[in-house]
Amino acid sequence: MRNSNSWRKPVIIVGIALAVVLAAAGGVLLGNDYRFTQTAVQIPTPDGQLDGVLTMPRTDSPRGLVVMVHGDSAVDATQDGLYSPWFEGAADAGFATLSWSKPGVGGSTGDWLDQSMDDRAAEVSVAIDWALGQTGIPTERIILWGASQAGWVMPKVVATRDDIDGVVAAGTAINWLTQGRFNLLADLDHENATEAARAQAVAESDAVRGLLDRGASYEEYREITTDDPPMTAARWAFVARNMHADATADLRASAVREIPILLLIGEHDRNVDVDETERVYRDVFGSALSVRRVDSAHSLARPVVEDSALVGALIGTVWPRALLAPGVIDAYTDYLRAID
Structure with a gap:
């Protein structure tokens, strides 16, 4: 996820930063009294x-x-x-x-x-x-x-x-997998992505999923991804471990x-x-x-x-x-x- x-x-x-400013000004943050x-x-x-x-x-x-x-x-x-x-x-x-x-x-x-x-x-x-x-x-x-x-x-x-x-x-x-695809498409809709951008994002998502399905290395993922920033090696392993949840x-x-x-x-x-x-x-x-x-x-x-x-x-x-x-x-x- x-x-x-x-x-x-x-x-x-x-x-x-805002809390510091308010405190310096003598503000009393009543909303933080639980x-x-x-x-x-x-x-x-x-x-x-x-x-x-x-x-x-x-x-x-x-x-x-x-x-x-x-x-x-x-x-x-x-x-x-x-x-x-x-x-x-x-x-x-x-x-x-x-x-x-x-x-x-x-x-x-x-x-x-x-x-x-x-x-x-x-x-x-x-x-x-x-x-x-x-x-x-x-x-x-x-x-x-x-x-x-x-x-x-x-x-x-x-x-x-x-x-x-x-x-x-x-x-x-x-x-896990259907949730990830839903998330991708919902974010693209929210960003008003063009059809070309949507097609590219879906294609890359499919390529990454294909790598995960065949147990590809992290280095192979880094070769194809345009994610900024890309997943870390630890995150890649975490997703590979849990993607079929x-x-x-x-x-x-x-x-x-x-x-x-x-x-x-x-x-x-x-x-x-x-x-x-x-x-x-x-x-x-x-x-x-x-x-x-x-x-x-x-x-x-x-x-x-x-x-x-x-x-x-x-x-x-x-x-x-x-x-x-x-x-x-x-x-x-x-x-x-x-x-x-």
Whole structure:
């Protein structure tokens, strides 16, 4: 899956500069005062450790734990602070949240680009088992929250465990290859590409897929690609390892658990064919599924946030709750409150 957090770095870089200016001017960033407490945690794994954060609600009787499963790219435990509205939404429903930096990010050991989707699912289970062994972490109810690429991870976890009580899927896809083609064509449409440019982009995409199908070397990819910048060798290996991912069978295996599923969909998602995702999820989960469509891009942020780094930076600095589309966090909190 292509990087669904492409807007994140410029937003943060510009946002930091703006925060410094506002702080120097004596501005009080009330929008960054959240209704939760947060502590750093270290989760031991067979390969080292994962550095994470545990967010707790400000209540004496927390009801359960949300376990965050990231999408693509090198994401840290808080996604540079952009997870805070999600943390707060869970806390308002009485849920703690556990999140960690991907392997190789921050203090987490390893390299997330060395992982398969099965590896990622195993990592999530390690984190859940760790939480179950800790005093003070409310694990009476365990909910998986996952974005984008997590759609190929969470069903594997649910299918192999009997202690998952719900799933929140945000902008998840079904098939890696068809998702990539959808993303390519949607971006070309968004850019008003000419027919010649479209034909060239599709032809190159087909050529790259052909190289991947026959296990070609990274050097062969570099000889034909016009990507600027091109994939790194590590990214090439990651894609080759995961390109045949398809969530359908794992979704069907997970449906046996009959737990409530919330699917959050952005109406302006150019990364994922959300109509396909909703169709498959409805077929698999039936009445266990709730779907909420919002006026957002793939990340569930307001479209203007993804289209303008400056606007995103201003909102992210002064009132980060407003980065996400209206209704997103309300739907999330309502879902958690309804969990028995």
